[in-house]
Amino acid sequence: xxxxxxxxxxxxxxxxxxxxVSLLPGLVALIVALLIxxxxxxxxxxxxxxxxxxxxxxxxxxRWGWSGVSGVSSAQSPTLVVSRLVSWSIVFLGFLIGVxxxxxxxxxxxxxxxxxxxxNALAAILLLLAGNVVARFLARSVLIGxxxxxxxxxxxxxxxxxxxVLVLTTAMVLNHLGVGGKIVDEAxxxxxxxxxxxxxxxxxxxxxxxxSRSLERQASRAAEETEEPFHHL
Amino acid sequence: MAExxxxxxxxxxxIERVGAADIVIGLPACGSADALHxxxxxxxxxxxxxxxxxxxxxxxxxxxLPASGAETEPANPAAALQLVPVPWLPPDRLPSVAQKESxxxxxxxxxxxxxxxxxxxxxxxxxxxxxxxxxxxxxEPILARDLDLAVARYTRPKFGGLIISSIVYPLARALYGxxxxxxxxxxLGFSPRFVEILLQPSPQTGRPRALEWIPIQAVSAGLxxxxxxxxxxxxxxxxTADLSSVLVxxxxxxxxxxERNAPLWQKARGSQxxxxxxxEVPMSEERGAGDVQRMLDTFQLGYRNLQEIWGVxxxxxxxxxxxxLTRTAPEQFRLPDDVWARIVYDFALGHRQRAISRDxxxxxxxxLYLAWVVSYALEVRDAPAQQTNDRLERLALAYETQKPYLxxxxxxxxxxxx
Numbered sequence: 203x204x205x206x207x208x209x210x211x212x213x214x215x216x217x218x219x220x221x222x223v224s225l226l227p228g229l230v231a232l233i234v235a236l237l238i239x240x241x242x243x244x245x246x247x248x249x250x251x252x253x254x255x256x257x258x259x260x261x262x263x264x265r266w267g268w269s270g271v272s273g274v275s276s277a278q279s280p281t282l283v284v285s286r287l288v289s290w291s292i293v294f295l296g297f298l299i300g301v302x303x304x305x306x307x308x309x310x311x312x313x314x315x316x317x318x319x320x321x322n323a324l325a326a327i328l329l330l331l332a333g334n335v336v337a338r339f340l341a342r343s344v345l346i347g348x349x350x351x352x353x354x355x356x357x358x359x360x361x362x363x364x365x366x367v368l369v370l371t372t373a374m375v376l377n378h379l380g381v382g383g384k385i386v387d388e389a390x391x392x393x394x395x396x397x398x399x400x401x402x403x404x405x406x407x408x409x410x411x412x413x414s415r416s417l418e419r420q421a422s423r424a425a426e427e428t429e430e431p432f433h434h435l
Numbered sequence: 436m437a438e439x440x441x442x443x444x445x446x447x448x449x450i451e452r453v454g455a456a457d458i459v460i461g462l463p464a465c466g467s468a469d470a471l472h473x474x475x476x477x478x479x480x481x482x483x484x485x486x487x488x489x490x491x492x493x494x495x496x497x498x499x500l501p502a503s504g505a506e507t508e509p510a511n512p513a514a515a516l517q518l519v520p521v522p523w524l525p526p527d528r529l530p531s532v533a534q535k536e537s538x539x540x541x542x543x544x545x546x547x548x549x550x551x552x553x554x555x556x557x558x559x560x561x562x563x564x565x566x567x568x569x570x571x572x573x574x575e576p577i578l579a580r581d582l583d584l585a586v587a588r589y590t591r592p593k594f595g596g597l598i599i600s601s602i603v604y605p606l607a608r609a610l611y612g613x614x615x616x617x618x619x620x621x622x623l624g625f626s627p628r629f630v631e632i633l634l635q636p637s638p639q640t641g642r643p644r645a646l647e648w649i650p651i652q653a654v655s656a657g658l659x660x661x662x663x664x665x666x667x668x669x670x671x672x673x674x675t676a677d678l679s680s681v682l683v684x685x686x687x688x689x690x691x692x693x694e695r696n697a698p699l700w701q702k703a704r705g706s707q708x709x710x711x712x713x714x715e716v717p718m719s720e721e722r723g724a725g726d727v728q729r730m731l732d733t734f735q736l737g738y739r740n741l742q743e744i745w746g747v748x749x750x751x752x753x754x755x756x757x758x759x760l761t762r763t764a765p766e767q768f769r770l771p772d773d774v775w776a777r778i779v780y781d782f783a784l785g786h787r788q789r790a791i792s793r794d795x796x797x798x799x800x801x802x803l804y805l806a807w808v809v810s811y812a813l814e815v816r817d818a819p820a821q822q823t824n825d826r827l828e829r830l831a832l833a834y835e836t837q838k839p840y841l842x843x844x845x846x847x848x849x850x851x852x853x
Contacts, residue, residue: 342744342795349740350679350801352733357740431725432808433595434681435619 225304232300239296247289254281326378333371337364369393446542449519450492450549456517458482458491458574459555461543462565463523464621465495474558474565479516481570485578490515492550494543496523519546540646544630554578555630556585559621572663572713573624582710583658585624586650588616589668590716593815593823594725596668598685600827601807602779609776609834610693611654612703615662618650619685622665632656639695648692655699664713678805679798686797690786701842706835718820727812730805731768735761737802744799748785753777760806770810772833778803779834780841788848 254260263280302309341364348356373390376382460478465471475493482489497520523539540557547555554577558565569587576582591600599619607618625633633652637644644652653660693700737745738761746754756774763769782800786793815823 339792342791345740346679346744346795346798346801349737350677350733350798352729352736354736356736360740431592431594431721432597432812433592434598434678435596435685 228300228303231303232297235296235300235303236293239293239299242296243289243292246292247285250285250288251281254284259284322378322380326375329371329375329378333367333374337367337371340364340367445497446494446519446521446546447549450546453492453517453519453550455490456492456550457489457553457578459494459543459547459550459552460491460570461494461539461546461555461557463494463496463521463539463543463557464559465499468499471495471499475516475518477565477567478570481567481574482515484567484571485575488515490517492517492519492546492552494519494521494546497521498523537646540633540649541643544625544634547625547627547630548634552627554624554626556624557622559623560587566665568713569622569663569665572665573622576661576663576710576712577624577626580661580710581626581659582661583626583629584650584653584660585712586615586617586620586660586662587622587665588620588662588711588713588715589665590718591668592719593721593820594812597808597811598681598804601775601804601811601830602686603689605776605827605831605834606689606693606779606783607648607651608706608831609838610700610703611651611696612700612706613650613654613660614706614708614831615650615654615660617662618648620650623649624663626658629653629656629658632658645688647688651692651696655696661710661712664711664715666716667719679801682801682804683794683797686782686800687786687793690783690797693783694787697845701845706831718823725812727809728765730809731765734802734806734809737799741799741802744791744795745803747790748781748796749778750781753781757803757806766813768806768809768813770806772830773837775807775810775830776834776837777840780837780844784841784844784848787845 259281260279341360344363345356345360348359373386376386462474482491521542543555543557554574556573573585576585603618608614636642785796815826
């Protein structure tokens with residue numbers, strides 16, 4: 203009986219060791235792939251950082267109205283964000299190559315799904331970038347315009363425009379990524395409809411006196427302006 | 436003669452019939468037949484006073500008179516005066532900065548070259564303000580004194596032409612070293628030498644020159660300039676465009692010019708007056724400053740909301756000065772000249788660096804400009820004309836004093852940030 207137990211133990215130990223040994227090359231391949239991709243990511247990251255700094259990427263983005271990107275990405279410059287994004291993508295690619303050493307079919311399935319999703323993800327990123335730029339540009343335009351028109355609620359107006367565009371962008375991005383399904387559409391419709399209805403009610407019922415007073419003030423101001431002695435040209 | 440091909444076909448035919456002429460007078464802003472009749476009458480009266488036997492061509496927009504042409508044109512008061520219609524578009528309200536006017540200048544210059552004129556003048560402000568003295572004033576320095584550019588100078592009311600008084604004149608004077616009181620003047624006289632230069636492509640771009648800030652172009656070409664006193668400024672048209680748009684339209688091209696001419700103005704030191712002809716009409720003795728509270732409110736609102744944008748171009752020291760201003764009682768509200776000069780220089784630099792969208796940058800300057808207007812209005816509201824002129828002279832000197840600040844920031848924008 204003891205010999206049978208010993209034989210069973212030997213067999214199971216041999217199976218475990220054989221299994222482990224069969225995993226070892228894959229594991230080593232994963233570690234090597236990760237090491238090489240990390241090294242490559244570091245090199246590419248450094249080159250990218252220097253190149254982007256060379257072309258004043260941060261300045262370019264700022265000029266396009268993207269000056270507040272640091273606020274979105276934990277106080278880092280856009281150059282750092284982009285170079286780290288590229289570096290981590292390379293590391294992730296290395297990881298996928300390493301995983302392929304274990305099970306090629308699993309990886310090919312994973313990669314296939316990822317590639318199919320990639321256009322959506324890229325389009326979503328572009329949408330997010332464009333939305334952010336448009337939101338900031340419009341917010342700044344509205345702020346300057348409202349200040350020059352002497353509207354006391356200029357800041358509020360500008361912030362409202364900014365968040366309106368950002369919310370719209372987020373809804374579009376989520377829709378594009380297929381996250382949340384119809385909930386996003388419905389939530390957005392309700393939110394937007396609610397805001398418009400609330401404004402309509404506020405102006406129509408609650409604030410009609412305020413609006414009429416404001417319009418009267420504007421009208422009398424316009425009449426006064428014609429008599430101003432100041433000429434700028 | 437590829438250049439003359441640009442002249443409209445009908446105009447070209449008329450010009451060929453005219454042959455040679457001594458003078459070309461362009462009236463691109465002429466808006467009615469009556470104004471044209473008057474302008475022609477005055478131009479005809481002015482010519483014999485300049486010299487005997489002068490032959491002149493008067494160019495006017497073809498929209499002024501019906502298409503039937505010669506029969507309806509005004510009676511020619513002097514045999515030597517030839518009228519030629521030109522297909523000009525209606526004039527833009529802003530002088531010298533619109534492309535339309537640039538095209539009008541081009542047309543006058545090409546005709547002037549074609550007829551080998553010894554002088555030409557463009558009358559771009561309201562045509563019914565033209566007088567024999569004005570025509571003579573713009574042409575005589577060119578014909579008799581061998582000068583290259585005659586710039587009309589008008590006396591403005593105390594609170595008129597404020598962008599010119601507060602920014603355009605002192606900036607151009609400090610940078611280019613010539614005291615030309617109205618660098619935006621729309622009424623100008625040209626020598627053939629200057630016409631030839633203006634028709635040459637821009638050396639920087641190789642494209643036709645933008646014909647704006649012509650006095651500055653004359654300075655950069657090293658030509659002889661004079662200004663001619665032509666009395667009180669024509670009553671300003673009601674400003675329909677909002678102030679921030681006006682600032683964009685005026686300061687945008689001005690700052691671009693500052694950028695283009697950086698090598699020139701970095702060498703210039705101090706300023707010199709230019710020969711001035713004609714008697715200066717004193718400024719009217721108007722009193723009171725109107726209501727400045729609204730402008731003050733806009734500045735205060737701007738300070739509360741536009742800090743982020745101003746902070747991009749203005750150094751901390753200037754922001755601190757502005758902060759102090761916001762806490763000043765309205766009656767004591769004064770924007771120091773040196774601070775204002777530095778603000779304008781900083782915006783010129785910000786415009787060059789494209790720190791933010793140029794349109795946003797210039798529009799964001801509106802509350803600061805209004806702060807200057809308030810400060811000036813409160814300071815000179817009860818001052819006589821001479822004191823007001825002295826006040827503006829002090830401002831121009833402040834621009835000159837602060838020019839090293841601009842030079843430092845222009846050359847080392849990152850290192851020099853007080």
